[in-house]
Amino acid sequence: MKVHFNLYLFVAVLFVVGGVFGALLVNVLTLEQQQDLADEVGQYVHYMGAGVGTSEEEVFWERFFFHLKWLVLIWLLGVTVVGIPGILALNFFKGTLIGFALGVLVGQYGWKGVVFSFLTMAPQNVIAVPALIIASVAAISFGLFIVKNRLLGQSGELLPQLGSLTSSSLLMLLLLAGAALIEAYISPSVIGWATPYLSPQNGMI
Secondary structure, three states: OHHHHHHHHHHHHHHHHHHHHHHHHHHHOOHHHHHHHHHHHHHHHHHHHOOOOOOHHHHHHHHHHHHHHHHHHHHHHHHOOOOHHHHHHHHHHHHHHHHHHHHHHHHHHOHHHHHHHHHHOHHHHHHHHHHHHHHHHHHHHHHHHHHHHHHOOOOOOHHHHHHHHHHHHHHHHHHHHHHHHHHHHHHHHHHHHHHHHHOOOOOOO
């Protein structure tokens, strides 16, 4: 349990560091790049708020398969053992993506962007992020088991460990499906409700 706790803590901290890096990365962009990005974000928010876009079912399957690919990649990296650094890099990259998105919204809308991000990004990520961290720790634990009990010559049953990794991944897939449902059926409505308050004419969101 102590080893797993340390892994959870390490992966979680790595994700947070990635988030901070992503938020700071916005400041590295030139003013022209920031403006172009802000315009694209503004158009996206406008279209979502107006209800323009793909259907909820299409969004669900797109997000579900996105999460599935991410989960399968983590599983494969864990099974190959040498992919453990790749798992850590994926968590850092995931944090960077979320931090960058938050940084763009805050840079364009100020404190309103913080509230808007909380309303639109937090509901699905409060499920997706822990699920990916748990899957990552399970994959890293399996890789460490292989190193300890196979490469270093110690005994150990491989199939139960592989079964544990696979079952954990499948369970996390169910959670990620729930996150995809939120992204498809709840987030668009929340964006539509919150978008008008991003206007400079509104003092509060």
